Each structure stands twice: as structure tokens, then as C-alpha cells.
Amino acid sequence: MADQPLLKLTNISRHYGAIQALKGASFEVGRGEVMGLVGENGAGKSTMVKIIGGFDPGFSGEYFYDGEARHFKSPTAAEQVGIAIAQQELSLIPTMNVAENIFLAGDGVPLLASKSRLAAMAKPFLEEVGLGHVNPLRATNRLSVGEQHLVEVARLIAHNPQVLILDEPTAALGETDSIRILEMVKRLKDRGKSIIYVSHRMDEIFKICDRITVLRDGESQAPRAAAAMDVNSLVELMLGFELGDMYPARKPITRNAPVLKVRDLWPDGIVEPISFDVYPGEILGLAGQLGSGTSEILGAMAGSTKTRGGSLNYKGETFLPTRPKDAISRGIAYCSEDRKHDGLFLGRPIMENMSSPSLKTISAKGILSGQRELRTTTENAVKFTVDPKRLPQEAGVLSGGNQQKVALGKWLSISPGVILVNEPTRGVDVGARAEIYQILRDLADNGAAIVVASTDIQEITNLPDRIVSFYRGVQIGELHLEDMTSANILEQITDPFHEAGIAVSEKAS
Amino acid sequence: MTDVTASTGETPNLVQRIRRDYSPLVIGMVGLFLLVFVAGAAFTDDFLTWFNVKTIIRDAALVGIMAIGLTFVTLSGNFFLLSMKEIAALSIICFATLMSADWNQWGTIDADPTSWSLFMTFLVAFTATMIIATIAGALQGALIGLGGNPIVVTLGAAGLFFGIGSWWSDNLVVSYRRPHGAEWLGTGSFIGDIPNITVAFVIIAVVAELVLRYTTFGRQVYLVGANRAAGRATGHENFGMAIKCCIIASVCAAFVAVAFSGQVSSAHVNYFSSEFGSSGDMTIMVIAIVMVGGNSIMGGYGSTLRTSLGAIFISSIDNMMVLNGFNSGARVLAVGLMIVFSIIVFALVRRGSRAVE
Numbered sequence: 078m079a080d081q082p083l084l085k086l087t088n089i090s091r092h093y094g095a096i097q098a099l100k101g102a103s104f105e106v107g108r109g110e111v112m113g114l115v116g117e118n119g120a121g122k123s124t125m126v127k128i129i130g131g132f133d134p135g136f137s138g139e140y141f142y143d144g145e146a147r148h149f150k151s152p153t154a155a156e157q158v159g160i161a162i163a164q165q166e167l168s169l170i171p172t173m174n175v176a177e178n179i180f181l182a183g184d185g186v187p188l189l190a191s192k193s194r195l196a197a198m199a200k201p202f203l204e205e206v207g208l209g210h211v212n213p214l215r216a217t218n219r220l221s222v223g224e225q226h227l228v229e230v231a232r233l234i235a236h237n238p239q240v241l242i243l244d245e246p247t248a249a250l251g252e253t254d255s256i257r258i259l260e261m262v263k264r265l266k267d268r269g270k271s272i273i274y275v276s277h278r279m280d281e282i283f284k285i286c287d288r289i290t291v292l293r294d295g296e297s298q299a300p301r302a303a304a305a306m307d308v309n310s311l312v313e314l315m316l317g318f319e320l321g322d323m324y325p326a327r328k329p330i331t332r333n334a335p336v337l338k339v340r341d342l343w344p345d346g347i348v349e350p351i352s353f354d355v356y357p358g359e360i361l362g363l364a365g366q367l368g369s370g371t372s373e374i375l376g377a378m379a380g381s382t383k384t385r386g387g388s389l390n391y392k393g394e395t396f397l398p399t400r401p402k403d404a405i406s407r408g409i410a411y412c413s414e415d416r417k418h419d420g421l422f423l424g425r426p427i428m429e430n431m432s433s434p435s436l437k438t439i440s441a442k443g444i445l446s447g448q449r450e451l452r453t454t455t456e457n458a459v460k461f462t463v464d465p466k467r468l469p470q471e472a473g474v475l476s477g478g479n480q481q482k483v484a485l486g487k488w489l490s491i492s493p494g495v496i497l498v499n500e501p502t503r504g505v506d507v508g509a510r511a512e513i514y515q516i517l518r519d520l521a522d523n524g525a526a527i528v529v530a531s532t533d534i535q536e537i538t539n540l541p542d543r544i545v546s547f548y549r550g551v552q553i554g555e556l557h558l559e560d561m562t563s564a565n566i567l568e569q570i571t572d573p574f575h576e577a578g579i580a581v582s583e584k585a586s
Numbered sequence: 587m588t589d590v591t592a593s594t595g596e597t598p599n600l601v602q603r604i605r606r607d608y609s610p611l612v613i614g615m616v617g618l619f620l621l622v623f624v625a626g627a628a629f630t631d632d633f634l635t636w637f638n639v640k641t642i643i644r645d646a647a648l649v650g651i652m653a654i655g656l657t658f659v660t661l662s663g664n665f666f667l668l669s670m671k672e673i674a675a676l677s678i679i680c681f682a683t684l685m686s687a688d689w690n691q692w693g694t695i696d697a698d699p700t701s702w703s704l705f706m707t708f709l710v711a712f713t714a715t716m717i718i719a720t721i722a723g724a725l726q727g728a729l730i731g732l733g734g735n736p737i738v739v740t741l742g743a744a745g746l747f748f749g750i751g752s753w754w755s756d757n758l759v760v761s762y763r764r765p766h767g768a769e770w771l772g773t774g775s776f777i778g779d780i781p782n783i784t785v786a787f788v789i790i791a792v793v794a795e796l797v798l799r800y801t802t803f804g805r806q807v808y809l810v811g812a813n814r815a816a817g818r819a820t821g822h823e824n825f826g827m828a829i830k831c832c833i834i835a836s837v838c839a840a841f842v843a844v845a846f847s848g849q850v851s852s853a854h855v856n857y858f859s860s861e862f863g864s865s866g867d868m869t870i871m872v873i874a875i876v877m878v879g880g881n882s883i884m885g886g887y888g889s890t891l892r893t894s895l896g897a898i899f900i901s902s903i904d905n906m907m908v909l910n911g912f913n914s915g916a917r918v919l920a921v922g923l924m925i926v927f928s929i930i931v932f933a934l935v936r937r938g939s940r941a942v943e
Contacts, residue, residue, distance in 0.1 A: 381819060402821040411819065419815035424886050425808060433809055434820040436802040443801050487820070 081144060082107045083271050084129070084160075084240055089138035091124055098124040099136070102297035104290055106240065109269045111262060113286035113303065115276065116315055117478070117506035120292040122275055126244050129273070130162040131155030159239035163230050163246060171218035175199065178217050179232045202231040205264065207257040222367065223254020230261065241265065242273040247281060248504060251367035251532055252571060259285050277506065279308045280535075291315055312507055323511045324539040325518040327558070332356040336526045337409075337495050342387035344377035346370055348550040350387055355495065355526045360517060362541030363530040364556075365570050369547040371530035372414060375497045378528070379411030380404045381419070391495065405434055410488035414500035414530075420484035423473035427463070428454045430472045430483050435490035453490055461486035462512055478509025485513065496520060499530045501540075514540055538563045548573045609935045612880070615928065619899060626906040633909060640781060642898070642905050647787035648842050650897030652868065653875035654794050655838025657893045658831040660876050661798070663811035663824070663885025665736040667832060669744035670839050671858035671868035673722050676751040677715045677840035679760060682853030684711035686762035708767025715840050722747060723836030727829035751855045761852035772848025783845045787894075790838070794890040807831065811885025874925050875900055880932060900924065 082105040091099045099121045106112040116122050127133040128140075131149030140147050142158060149155040152162070169178045176199035180186045186195070196213035203211055206227045217225060226246055233241060243262070247255040255278075262272055262285050276282055282289060283303055291298040291314045298314055335354035343350040347370045355361050363371040376382030378389060380398025388395050391407060398404040404411060413419050422430050431454040432439055439450040455465045461482040467475075472483055481502065488496060501517065502510045517540070521527050531537045537544065544556040546569040553573045556565060604613065627633050652670055659667055667673070684690055690710050693703025722743070729739045774782045798804035810817035810827045817824065847853050858868035879896030881888025900921065907917050 379819075400823060401819050402823065405821040413819065419813070419819040422809055422812040422816050422886070424812045424882075429805065429809065433816075433822075436805055436822075440802045443803060445800050445802060445805060447800075 083143060085139075085141040086125075086129070087139045087141075089125070089128060089136055089140075091121075091128065091133065091136040098295055099128075100295040101138070102292060102295060104129070104297060105300065106271045106273055108271055109266060110288065111266050111272045111274055111286050112300065113274050113276070113282045113289040114292065115282060115289060115311065116292035117476075117508055120315070120506075121295040122292055123244070124295075125292065126162065126242055126273070126275060129155070129240075130160060130242060132162075156236065156238075159237070160242070161233040161236060161238035161240070162242040162244065163226070163233055165245050165248060167222075167225055167229055169217050169225055169229060169232075172216060174214050174216055175203070175211060175220070175228055176213035178228055179203075179213075179235055181232060182236070185235070199231070199235075202235050203228075205234055206231045206261045221254065223250040223257065226250065226254070227257060227261070230258075234265075238270070240271045240273065242275070244275045245277065245504075246274075247276065247278060249367075252534070252567075253366070255281070277504070279311065282311070283308070293317055315506075316508055323507070323514065325515050327518075327542055328522060330356065330359050330542055332359070336391065338390035339378065340388050340390065342374065342377055342389070343385040344370070344373040345383050345385065346373040346550060349552075351552045353545050353552075353555075355528055357494075357524050357526050358521055359542040360521050360527045360529055360540060362537050362544040363528060363547065364537045364544050364566050365530070365532070365547035367532055368549065369570060370550040371547050372499050374547075375411060375499050375528065375530050376413070378404070379409060379497055381411065381413070405491060408491060408494045409497065410434070410491060410493035410495070411497040412485050412488065412499065412501070414503055416480055416484040421472050421480060424471060426469050427458070427472050427475070427483055428468040431457055431468070431487045432490055434487055438490065457486050457489040460489060461516060476506075477504045478506045481505045481513065482509065485516070494525060496525055496527045497530075498527065500533075501529055501531065502533070502536065534563055534567060538566055546570050546573075611931050611935050615931045623899065623902060626903065630906050630909050633906060636779070638905065638909070640779065642901050643784045643787075644781045645905070646897045646901035647781065647783045648846060649868070649871050649875060649901065650787050650894055651790055651838050651845075652835075652842045653872045653879075653893045653897050654790055654890045655835035656872050656876055657794070657879075657881055657888065657890045658798075658807060658834045659736075659828075660881050660883065661811045661885055661888055662807045662827045662831045663814055664730050664828050664831060665883070665885075666740070666873050666876070667726065667835050668737060668740040668869060669722075669726065669747060670835065670872050672744040672747040672751070673719060673836050673839040674843040674846075674858045674868060675855040676722065676747040677719050677843035678847050678853040678857060679751040679755045679855060680718050681711050681715040681768075681840075681844050681847050682760040682762060683754065684714055685766060685768065685847075686760060704765065704767040711768075712844055715844060716837060719836040719840030720833050723833035724829050726836075727832030728825075730832065731823075731825035731828035748855060755853070755855060757855065759852050759854045764851055766848075766851065768844060768848030769851075770848070771845050772850075786841075786845070791890060791894040798890060803830070808886055811882075811887075813886070871900070871921070874921050877925050878928050880928060882932070883929075 085105040087103045088101045089099050089103065090097070090101055102121060102125065104114070104125060114122055114125065124133065128136050131152045131154050134148065134150050142160070147158070170181065174192070176192070176195040179199045179202055180195060186198070192214060199213040203209060203213060208224060208227050208231065211220065211224060217228060220228065226249075230241075230243070230246070243258070246258050250258065259281060262274065265272060274282070274286055286303045288300045289303050289306065289311065290300045291311070293315060336357040337355040339354070340352050341350040342352070351374065363374060365371040373382050377384040378398070380401045380403045384397065386397070388397050391409065394407070396403065396407070398409075401411065417423065422433065428450065432450050435453070436445070439446055439453060454468060458465045458468060463479060463482050463486065472480060475483065481504070485498065485501070498517070501513055505513065517527055517529070529541060538561060541561075542558060544561055544566060546553040546556065546566065548570055553569045556569070632638055652674070656667060656670060659665070685707060690707050691703070692706040693701070726739055726743045730736050771782055771786070776782060777785060798807060806817070806822045806827060809820070810822050810824050814824050843858075846857065875896040876893055877883070878900060879888065879892035881892060903920060903924070904917055907920060
């Protein structure tokens with residue numbers, strides 16, 4: 078670490094209206110250093126990243142880059158001196174090929190360049206990010222989401238930045254792609270680049286970061302060496318108090334009669350029909366990486382994903398939901414992995430979000446009862462520790478954790494017997510995460526059957542009572558509580574046929 | 587980043603609430619519009635005479651009722667019906683043809699305007715028109731609900747309806763004899779000197795606002811408009827919403843067609859393309875009102891109350907410009923400017939709110 082940091086921000090404040098996002102926070106990163114930036118949702122991480130990258134010029138405080146005072150007015154200005162941000166949302170043009178996307182900005186490229194010329198130029202950058210095997214002439218939308226994220230980073234590297242900011246690069250990625258990202262970070266660091274790594278994933282932070290800066294409520298803690306900390310002390314710093322065991326205790330479950338029988342369900346994207354049972358009072362985990370088909374299975378059970386065939390047996394009735402309405406009317410709730418897409422009405426008040434699945438129960442003859450709506454939504458908001466005073470506010474102003482609580486909490490209004498949750502805590506901070514686990518456990522203890530699909534290996538190991546595992550659209554096996562170790566699960570979801578020597582395609586045929 | 591906004595407990599007063607709920611840009615725009623309105627009213631001779639005000643509220647009622655219908659479509663996230671004037675054209679031809687049909691005369695001809703026989707003629711023609719409009723709306727709604735692009739579907743439907751109306755009437759003016767039952771709706775007034783069509787406008791505006799606020803249907807309109815995917819996931823399919831909202835818009839257009847026909851005792855397919863409002867084009871005029879009222883084009887945000895105010899505002903500005911001798915080109919320009927201005931303001935506001943997140 079050089080004596081003078083490459084990038085240094087001191088006493089940074091930023092407020093949006095009445096909201097103080099940053100209160101005199103400081104941040105620095107040295108040359109060739111990987112600096113972790115962590116904090117709960119709402120702590121000010123995104124604001125800090127935006128300020129560093131020049132997206133948000135409306136801050137006060139000192140900003141030094143390479144010893145010089147700066148105040149970037151636009152992202153382009155920051156880019157020119159060598160600060161690049163890989164944002165959570167992809168900004169690639171899906172129909173263009175990989176090489177074209179890498180040189181999208183058009184600088185450093187001859188005026189007329191053939192596709193093969195571009196491809197040759199793109200190759201080194203792809204290798205840099207660990208995509209040496211990808212043909213640069215491939216259309217970008219044919220790559221996996223993880224590979225697309227890496228292409229995005231390759232594009233930034235093509236500009237030879239000095240500081241690279243990665244804002245939750247692995248949030249939407251499976252295990253293999255995450256490892257690629259981490260390896261790329263290490264390679265860049267070895268070449269003397271500075272990297273700011275924003276993430277919720279504790280294991281990654283400790284794997285690659287040299288130092289860690291913690292933000293809490295818009296204030297910063299002095300950066301600490303990662304080697305001098307462990308997960309518990311870091312979480313404590315983030316929350317400001319000690320967090321007990323994040324995962325609630327499991328109670329012994331007597332499995333007599335299944336409440337829901339899934340028979341020969343065959344959603345698109347699954348290799349062969351699948352069957353399993355769900356028992357009341359348990360949390361069943363569907364384990365699998367991205368692309369393993371667990372999302373499709375939950376979607377099909379809720380009627381929101383297309384299904385080729387099969388049936389559900391619930392409360393003595395055999396049916397196959399073809400639209401979400403069919404499942405909701407029978408008391409099956411489904412919370413998808415993408416709350417902004419189909420989990421929330423961001424522009425509408427929280428109260429309307431909370432009551433949206435149950436308009437029938439809060440109305441009589443088509444007329445809404447304001448009182449009844451207020452009563453049930455307040456009740457459910459309290460259960461999910463959402464401040465009832467905030468019910469009239471728009472859902473869009475909530476932090477990620479609170480949004481997830483609303484997206485989940487709205488289903489309490491239909492008193493569901495089965496709750497299907499895909500990625501219950503994606504993009505959710507540690508504090509809210511523990512709350513969501515506790516609520517799911519309480520619901521199960523009260524007799525509901527809960528099916529959780531997750532790609533987070535810690536979550537899938539510690540939350541469910543039983544696991545059914547999937548690998549590339551094939552149902553692998555079932556794990557009971559005593560066998561549910563991370564190692565066992567990882568083996569089943571990453572390389573289940575290795576020992577037997579059978580390729581997946583063979584089993585499929 | 588905004589988890590610190592928890593309310594402090596005390597209830598804010600009106601000014602505080604406006605400042606909290608609306609961005610300075612929107613407040614500025616409304617202020618500017620009000621200023622233009624007041625200045626125009628003060629400096630235009632004859633503007634505030636009862637005769638002129640009556641003209642304004644009658645004109646505003648016609649475009650306003652149509653715009654309220656269209657607001658349902660817009661709020662539900664199904665964009666606009668570009669076929670509003672063609673639905674009205676088909677409706678007015680249908681209405682006038684039935685009013686003048688021999689089989690639809692129910693008594694002596696020289697009866698007084700409110701007699702049973704004239705009312706029966708009116709009722710038959712009115713009912714048939716509404717049925718046709720309902721079918722027209724349901725057809726478009728179903729196509730949109732199945733996933734058709736609203737612009738393409740309604741442009742196609744526009745040609746269809748206009749063609750039928752034009753063919754049916756041989757592209758001629760269809761007139762019918764006074765007195766007739768539609769006069770009561772078109773030019774009559776039973777509350778003092780207030781035109782009946784204005785009374786209808788007020789009633790429709792109030793009912794529409796109540797429906798949107800206090801019924802499950804209204805709530806579904808907002809939810810599906812705010813996020814169609816989330817609407818589907820919570821059991822509110824756009825298919826049904828698109829059909830219902832398009833029917834509402836079509837029926838409103840047909841109602842306006844009937845009222846307008848009642849004013850002129852005749853019908854022609856071009857009435858809503860050439861002889862109407864400042865731009866002469868009813869569809870543009872109605873869309874302008876929805877936009878200037880500040881309803882979100884993407885759906886999920888707005889109200890029919892805003893639309894009603896937009897109708898009164900645009901009609902007043904139009905009227906002022908007429909009184910001040912501007913030609914129709916200048917008036918079209920003014921409406922265009924208002925649309926562009928409000929779109930820019932609302933786009934800026936949306937971008938601002940995204941930065942806060």
C-alpha cells in the first residue's frame with residue numbers, strides 16, 4: 078500500500094430532500110488494493126459509489142484522486158481519469174455480439190473495423206476476465222447472465238481504468254460465475270489496479286478484500302484490514318449490535334400426510350417431469366444453481382410459468398394452475414425472485430401492495446372497505462416489522478430489505494396454506510435477512526407449508542428442514558436434516574454425476 | 587437510501603402535504619398554468635360573461651367525458667385508444683340513422699320534445715348505439731389484453747370503425763327532424779341555465795373518481811397499470827382490465843357522440859375529425875387532456891379528477907384564444923405546447939425520483 082491513497086474522500090455528505098444518505102463519511106482506496114465496501118441496505122453504499130463514479134455531483138466534502146482535488150460533474154469525466162463502475166444492472170446491447178459490446182463506446186477503435194478485427198481486439202480483454210473460451214462473435218444474449226456480467230467488466234477494462242468499482246457483481250450469479258469474478262479481481266489486483274468491491278456476501282468479502290470499509294446510517298468506520306476481522310465482528314460493525322444466530326432453530330416435524338403433492342410437474346426448462354411432497358409445518362428447500370430449474374418449478378406450482386403437464390394435489394383437489402389466480406384462490410402464495418418485476422407495485426402505496434392479493438376479502442360487493450384494509454394491512458405489516466406509519470408511502474422509497482418484507486408480507490392477507498418463495502433474501506441486508514428467516518419459520522410452526530428455492534448455499538443449508546436438489550433441470554435427490562451439510566448439497570447441485578461417469582445429456586435421453 | 591423518512595407523528599397541514607407529495611416542478615407547472623388562466627381571464631373581454639362560460643363548460647363537457655373514459659385505459663397501463671374519434675363517428679352515424687329510421691317512430695310527429703313517443707325513439711337509438719360501442723370497446727380490449735400493441739390495435743380498429751360508419755352513411759350527412767329526444771341532452775338544461783351535458787360531465791366525473799378510489803375494480807385499474815407483471819402475480823389479469831377499460835372509453839365516446847348529435851340534429855363521419863375543438867381532431871384533443879391532466883402514460887398514476895381539470899383548462903385556453911382572434915393554427919400550436927411541456931415536466935419528475943432511490 079502506498080503512503081498516499083489513490084482515491085480519498087473525506088467528510089462526504091449528501092442529502093436527498095429530507096433524507097440524509099451520507100453524513101460526513103470518508104472513504105479511501107490505495108493503489109493495487111481491493112477495498113471492500115459493506116453495509117446494510119440504506120447505509121449509503123450506493124450513494125457513495127455514485128459519488129465516486131461521478132453519477133452524483135450534488136455532494137459536499139473533499140474528493141481527492143491521485144492527490145488532486147476533484148469534483149466530477151458526470152460519469153464521463155470520472156471515466157476519463159480512470160474510474161469505472163460495473164453496475165448491478167447490465168448495460169449491454171443484447172442483440173450485438175460480444176466484441177461489439179466491448180467496444181461500444183467506440184474509442185480506440187479504427188473508424189472502419191471488420192467484425193473479425195474487433196473480435197481479435199476483444200480477445201485479450203475477454204481472457205482478462207476469464208472468458209477466454211467465449212467466441213467474441215457470439216450474440217451477447219446467448220451468454221449466461223454471469224458471463225454477461227463479465228463481458229460488462231471486460232468493456233470497462235478495455236478503457237484501462239485505474240479504479241474499478243464492482244457494485245454487487247455476484248448478486249445475480251451462480252457459484253461458478255461468482256468464482257470467475259473473484260479470480261478476475263485477483264488478477265486485476267496483481268496488475269496494480271485498485272478495486273472497490275461492494276457486496277452482501279460475507280465469504281467473498283473475506284476471500285478477496287485487503288481492507289474493509291463499513292458504512293452504517295450514512296457514517297463510515299475507519300477501514301480495517303480484512304485479516305484482522307471475522308464474519309461476526311464485521312456483521313456487528315454493520316448492524317451496530319451483535320447478531321445472534323441468524324437462522325432460527327428447527328423444531329422436530331412429524332410428517333404424516335403431505336399437504337401438497339406435486340406429481341409429474343413438467344415446467345419449460347426442466348428435463349423430465351418431477352414429483353415431490355410437501356408436509357405441513359416444514360420448510361422444504363429446493364437447492365440448485367442458477368439454471369437448475371428450481372425457479373421454474375416454483376413458478377409452475379404458482380401458475381406463473383408455462384407448464385407442459387402434471388398436477389398439484391392440495392386439500393383433496395387435483396389441479397394444475399395455468400395462471401397465478403388459480404393458485405391464489407386456493408391459498409397458494411408465490412413470491413418470485415425479482416420483486417421489482419412482479420413482486421411490488423413500486424409507485425403505489427405500501428398499503429395497496431400489502432392488500433393487493435386479497436381485494437375480495439377487504440371489500441363487500443365490489444366496494445373497498447378502508448377500515449378493513451387498514452386493519453389487515455397494519456396487522457400484517459407489524460408481523461413483518463414494517464412500520465405501520467409508513468403504509469401510505471410509496472413502496473419504491475423503501476430499502477431493499479423492507480421491499481422484500483412487503484413483497485412477502487402481502488401474501489399473509491390471503492392466509493396461505495402453502496407459501497412458495499424464490500430467493501427469499503436476494504439483495505437484502507443482514508438484519509432484515511434474519512427477520513425474514515424468523516418470519517418464515519414462525520409461519521411454518523403455525524402449520525403453513527413453505528417451499529424455498531435458493532442459490533445461496535449458506536441459506537439453503539441452514540434454513541430448510543429438508544432439501545430436494547436439482548442440477549440443470551434434473552431432480553437429483555432428497556436430503557434430510559441429518560445429511561444437510563454444505564458439502565453434500567454442493568456436490569449434488571454442482572457435479573452430481575461425476576462419480577457415476579454419466580453425462581447429464583445421457584440421463585436426459 | 588431513504589429509510590430515515592419515518593413520519594414524525596404530527597399530521598402535516600395542506601401546504602406541507604403538497605410540498606411532500608409533489609415535486610417543485612409540478613407545483614411550478616400548475617402555478618404557471620393557473621397564472622396563464624387568470625391572466626387570460628383578466629385581459630380577455632367577454633371571457634367572464636355567462637354566455638361565454640356556458641360555451642366553455644359545454645365544450646369542456648364533450649371532450650371531458652371522452653377523456654375521462656380514456657383515462658381508465660391509460661391508468662390501467664394500456665396506453666391510449668387512438669380510435670376515440672372513429673368510435674364516436676361510428677356511434678353518431680348509428681344514432682342518427684336510427685333516429686331517422688321510419689320503423690323507429692313511435693307516435694305523432696308534432697309532439698312536444700319531452701313526449702313519450704320521442705323518448706322511445708331516442709331510447710332505442712341510444713341503446714343500440716351503446717351496444718355497438720360496447721362491442722367496439724370489447725373487441726379492442728380483447729386484442730390488447732391478448733398482448734396486441736395498443737397503438738397498432740387501435741389504429742387498425744380506427745380504420746375499421748370509420749370505414750363501417752362511412753359506408754353505412756354513404757359518406758353523407760344523416761339528419762333528423764326537430765323536435766327530437768336528443769335535444770334534451772344536447773342543448774337542454776334543467777338546472778337553471780346549466781347545460782345538461784355539463785351536468786352529465788360533473789356526474790360522470792364524480793362517479794368515475796369514486797369508482798377509481800373506492801371499488802375493487804378501481805384499485806385493480808391502478809395496480810395493473812402500476813405493474814402488469816405484479817398485477818398478474820397477485821391475481822389481477824390485464825385481459826379483463828383491458829376489456830373493461832376499453833368498454834368504458836368506448837361508451838364514453840358514444841355518449842359524447844349522441845350528445846353532439848343532439849346539438850346539431852344530424853350526423854356525419856367527419857364531425858369529430860374536422861369540426862371539433864381547437865385542433866379539429868377529437869382523438870388528439872382527448873389525449874392532450876389526459877396528458878395535461880398529469881396522468882402517467884405508463885399507467886398506475888393519475889386520476890379522472892385531474893383529467894376533468896385538464897378538460898376545463900384546455901377548453902378555457904382555447905376559448906380565450908378564439909376571443910382574442912387567434913386562428914386555428916395558433917390554437918393547435920398552443921395545445922401541442924401544453925402537451926410537450928407537461929410530458930417534459932413529468933419525465934423530469936420521474937427521473938428525479940429515481941435518483942432518490
